[in-house]
Amino acid sequence: MQMALGASALRTNLTELRANSVRVLALFVGLVGYAAFIPLVWPNTGKHAPPVAWGMSIAPLGAAILCYLLRKQSPAAGSMALIAGTLAAVSCAILAFREPMLAALFVLPITFGGVLLGHGGVFVVALLAGILSVQVGTQGLGLRFLSAGVLTPVGTIALAAIASWLSAHNLYIALEWAWRGYEQAHNNEREAREGQAELRRALKALDEATYRLERANYMLALARDQAEEARRLKQQFAQTISHELRTPLNLIVGFTELMVENPEYYGGHLPPAYVRDLGIVHRNACHLQTLVNDVLDLARIEAAQMGILPEATSPGALAEDAVNVARSLVESRGLSLHLEIDPDLPQLYLDPTRIRQVLFNLLNNAARFTERGSVTVRVRRERDEVIFSVTDTGVGIAPEDIPRVFQEFHQLDGTTRRRHGGAGLGLAISKRFVELHGGRIWVESELGRGSTFYFSLPIRRAEPVLLSESRPVESPAAGAGLSDKERVLLAVTRSPAAASLLARYVRGCRTVVAHSLEQARLMARELVPQAVLVDAACEPLDDGQLEELASSWGLPRVPFMACPLPGENPLQQRLNVQGYLVKPVSRQSLWDALRPFGEEIDEVLVIDDDRDFVRLVQRLLDSPVRRYQVAGAYTAQEGLAIMARQQPDAVLLDLRLPDMPGLQLLERMRAHESWRSVPVVIVSAQDEAESLRMVNGAAAFTKASGLLPAEVVQWVQSVLDIAASAPQRSSLAARSPS
Numbered sequence: 001m002q003m004a005l006g007a008s009a010l011r012t013n014l015t016e017l018r019a020n021s022v023r024v025l026a027l028f029v030g031l032v033g034y035a036a037f038i039p040l041v042w043p044n045t046g047k048h049a050p051p052v053a054w055g056m057s058i059a060p061l062g063a064a065i066l067c068y069l070l071r072k073q074s075p076a077a078g079s080m081a082l083i084a085g086t087l088a089a090v091s092c093a094i095l096a097f098r099e100p101m102l103a104a105l106f107v108l109p110i111t112f113g114g115v116l117l118g119h120g121g122v123f124v125v126a127l128l129a130g131i132l133s134v135q136v137g138t139q140g141l142g143l144r145f146l147s148a149g150v151l152t153p154v155g156t157i158a159l160a161a162i163a164s165w166l167s168a169h170n171l172y173i174a175l176e177w178a179w180r181g182y183e184q185a186h187n188n189e190r191e192a193r194e195g196q197a198e199l200r201r202a203l204k205a206l207d208e209a210t211y212r213l214e215r216a217n218y219m220l221a222l223a224r225d226q227a228e229e230a231r232r233l234k235q236q237f238a239q240t241i242s243h244e245l246r247t248p249l250n251l252i253v254g255f256t257e258l259m260v261e262n263p264e265y266y267g268g269h270l271p272p273a274y275v276r277d278l279g280i281v282h283r284n285a286c287h288l289q290t291l292v293n294d295v296l297d298l299a300r301i302e303a304a305q306m307g308i309l310p311e312a313t314s315p316g317a318l319a320e321d322a323v324n325v326a327r328s329l330v331e332s333r334g335l336s337l338h339l340e341i342d343p344d345l346p347q348l349y350l351d352p353t354r355i356r357q358v359l360f361n362l363l364n365n366a367a368r369f370t371e372r373g374s375v376t377v378r379v380r381r382e383r384d385e386v387i388f389s390v391t392d393t394g395v396g397i398a399p400e401d402i403p404r405v406f407q408e409f410h411q412l413d414g415t416t417r418r419r420h421g422g423a424g425l426g427l428a429i430s431k432r433f434v435e436l437h438g439g440r441i442w443v444e445s446e447l448g449r450g451s452t453f454y455f456s457l458p459i460r461r462a463e464p465v466l467l468s469e470s471r472p473v474e475s476p477a478a479g480a481g482l483s484d485k486e487r488v489l490l491a492v493t494r495s496p497a498a499a500s501l502l503a504r505y506v507r508g509c510r511t512v513v514a515h516s517l518e519q520a521r522l523m524a525r526e527l528v529p530q531a532v533l534v535d536a537a538c539e540p541l542d543d544g545q546l547e548e549l550a551s552s553w554g555l556p557r558v559p560f561m562a563c564p565l566p567g568e569n570p571l572q573q574r575l576n577v578q579g580y581l582v583k584p585v586s587r588q589s590l591w592d593a594l595r596p597f598g599e600e601i602d603e604v605l606v607i608d609d610d611r612d613f614v615r616l617v618q619r620l621l622d623s624p625v626r627r628y629q630v631a632g633a634y635t636a637q638e639g640l641a642i643m644a645r646q647q648p649d650a651v652l653l654d655l656r657l658p659d660m661p662g663l664q665l666l667e668r669m670r671a672h673e674s675w676r677s678v679p680v681v682i683v684s685a686q687d688e689a690e691s692l693r694m695v696n697g698a699a700a701f702t703k704a705s706g707l708l709p710a711e712v713v714q715w716v717q718s719v720l721d722i723a724a725s726a727p728q729r730s731s732l733a734a735r736s737p738s
Helices: 002-041 052-070 075-097 100-116 121-140 148-244 246-261 272-302 315-331 352-368 399-404 414-420 426-436 496-505 517-527 543-552 570-575 587-597 611-620 636-645 662-671 686-692 709-725
Strands: 311-313 336-341 348-350 374-382 385-392 440-446 450-458 488-492 510-514 531-535 560-563 579-582 603-607 629-633 650-654 680-684 699-702
Touching: 002 052, 002 075, 002 100, 052 075, 075 100, 075 121, 100 121, 100 148, 121 148, 148 246, 246 272, 246 611, 311 315, 311 352, 315 336, 315 352, 315 374, 315 385, 348 352, 352 374, 352 385, 352 426, 352 450, 426 440, 426 450, 488 496, 488 517, 496 510, 510 517, 517 531, 531 543, 543 560, 543 699, 579 587, 587 611, 603 611, 603 636, 611 629, 629 636, 636 650, 636 662, 650 662, 662 680
Parallel strands: 336 374, 488 510, 488 531, 531 560, 579 680, 603 629, 603 650, 650 680
Antiparallel strands: 311 348, 374 385, 385 450, 440 450, 560 699
């Protein structure tokens, strides 16, 4: 189609070119005819001219005039008229001058034919010119057909025709090539313009997309700020609720429990109706306390404030503990409780408190939703996981409810809530606890036949390579098990908990632990670690000592870091206390906290600004089995005054006091020579206990070869990322000497 359009355009252009040529040739032929006409009308020459001479001038003039008139209506007819007039004029000129060699002038119409009629018309005009030349030579001049006067003009006409055809043919080929080149250039230009237009459209679309992306990033930043603010408010809410709700609930639960179980404290037995009503109050207060604890746990998980303290734990022993705790609850409902544990289960690295809570939540659910039958707990190994399951013979779960079982505040229906109680948070919290350990939880159930809840925990974890003090560290065997391409973190600490923490959470490398700086120095050249970390809690180092250490070990490009690492008991490690209790407290938890101090503990000082809580502790510790002498102080100054008069055997200390922070009071006690050895048990809300687990101290970083600017920027960026991802509860001094 494109080629057809190109050929048509070429013919149209050639037609226009011939039309322009017709005008020029008509003017030329007219001038020649006019030049021949003047001598004919001149008096001195015209009277001697033969009549045929008039045809020599009139023929071209008439042909030129006719061609001019037909140039618009029919250019082809005008072209043929012009050529015919030229042929006639040449024939008349031969007859007028009686000269056969004038037949060479037939070259003119032959040339005109090549220009006006195309290279095919050259031979037609040449044929007519040859016929006229022979006729004029033989008939008009009386020459023989084979004479030189006839054959020479005919040969000249033939050669002229061939030459004109060749020139016209080559000209048309050149014109066609030029036209094709023009068309190609035109197509290229059109494609370039289309491409440029497409590029402009793409650039415009890119600008719009960039604008949308920038706007989306801006909206994302706003959403992130709002989410961060919501997380902060949620954390603040959790802290406020922890302090404002748990303490009064603890008082209600504690006093009602005393009234129900030990009415003799109040002057004798209480009326049965009174005891029954107190039991209802106690039961509902316990339910509300559990609900508050669940809501706070869920809020802390979502606010990324729920920490886990993993340690090596036997899954079988953990399941036995949970079953023993829940046995009375299950059997009190007339159900049988079974425990099946596979032999030779490996130890798991988990937080036993959290996983025990998961098992207890599942057992509690099984007991609440099972009216008769049994509850079975199984623990088995399956490939690289240990799977816990709790099976009951209860009401079961409808298939359409299974996807929503682990959602917050979800119950099967309103009837279930009224019959079985609960707030729908236990399974949601259990799911979060399992996921914090890298596991998964699911349920299989059949309506009317019971349910089985499963959760799995991974077995494998990165074990630190511990270098024993008795091992000859110069031996290559100390680094056994490390591949040539494996990255190594050389940690210097004597704390197994710190070593396990690094091995668990530092990814992408193998943790090798040395117990002293000298042992680490001997191993450093053999292992060529990618980094060296010194536990400042075990090996205190200032900036100068750390720089000297990095220079003397012969590892110029290895970064050295020094910071305190959390040990086996972070709270005791930081505060030098003998234990802590998280509100709400019970009689059993108080006894468990004081029992390690032995029988010599008699006088206990409770320092808390809540007078009701102090009275509750006094009641809880006043038991026929073991009576403590409990004194109460409601401010820090009052506590110091009581200790100055009579040194207690133990102190229960709240961290929130009106006149002085509890930590400051603890520092003053440890600085006093007489009170330094008094056992202290912290009693606080759970959020305060969690904050006390944080490690306080300075972090130092150095490298013997110096720090590049890019490295400094990366470390600063890392610190900023950490600061942006979690609120800082302790000051961190980051120093990077070079």
